[in-house]
Amino acid sequence: MGAVIAAHGIKGEVRVKTFTQSPDALTAYGPLATKSGRVLSIASLKPGKGDEAIVQFEGVVDRNAAERLKGEQLSVSRDVLPELEPDEFYYADLVGLRVEDADGNELGRLTAMHNFGAGDIIEIAAPDGATGLVPFNAETIREIDVAGGRIVIDPPRYEDKR
Numbered sequence: 001m002g003a004v005i006a007a008h009g010i011k012g013e014v015r016v017k018t019f020t021q022s023p024d025a026l027t028a029y030g031p032l033a034t035k036s037g038r039v040l041s042i043a044s045l046k047p048g049k050g051d052e053a054i055v056q057f058e059g060v061v062d063r064n065a066a067e068r069l070k071g072e073q074l075s076v077s078r079d080v081l082p083e084l085e086p087d088e089f090y091y092a093d094l095v096g097l098r099v100e101d102a103d104g105n106e107l108g109r110l111t112a113m114h115n116f117g118a119g120d121i122i123e124i125a126a127p128d129g130a131t132g133l134v135p136f137n138a139e140t141i142r143e144i145d146v147a148g149g150r151i152v153i154d155p156p157r158y159e160d161k162r
Helices: 025-029 063-067
Strands: 002-008 012-016 041-045 052-057 099-101 106-115 119-127 131-135 142-147 150-153
Touching: 002 052, 002 063, 012 025, 025 041, 106 131, 131 150
Parallel strands: 099 150
Antiparallel strands: 002 012, 012 052, 041 052, 099 106, 106 119, 119 131, 142 150
């Protein structure tokens, strides 16, 4: 649902990068959980810049407590998420899928989805253990077949200008 990126002010607020359609949608699913199992309830939420929200969690009342949340990934139980249309998916559904080129050659497994600010990126672990990052866009992603356990990509090609 989001990730805590920094403390905001001195009263316990945090800046959250949201992965929802709009930052205020973070409140639509109830309490948020961290990977360590901590449950956080939103006391208040204000829009921030772009896809960020300024969030006050219940019980987080000072900057020190807010700073301890930095880096926490925020999630909800899958059963509170809306039903998907047949051609829709959640990013979490893609992790672990086989990544192939258009000829059916296995390139590896999708190990993570990232967004460092310039767009979504998939991380692929090749069979030899090497990893690579590929843009998650219409030019690169040719087919997503969650039921079949695969993603077909057209990997970027770079010219060697030596």
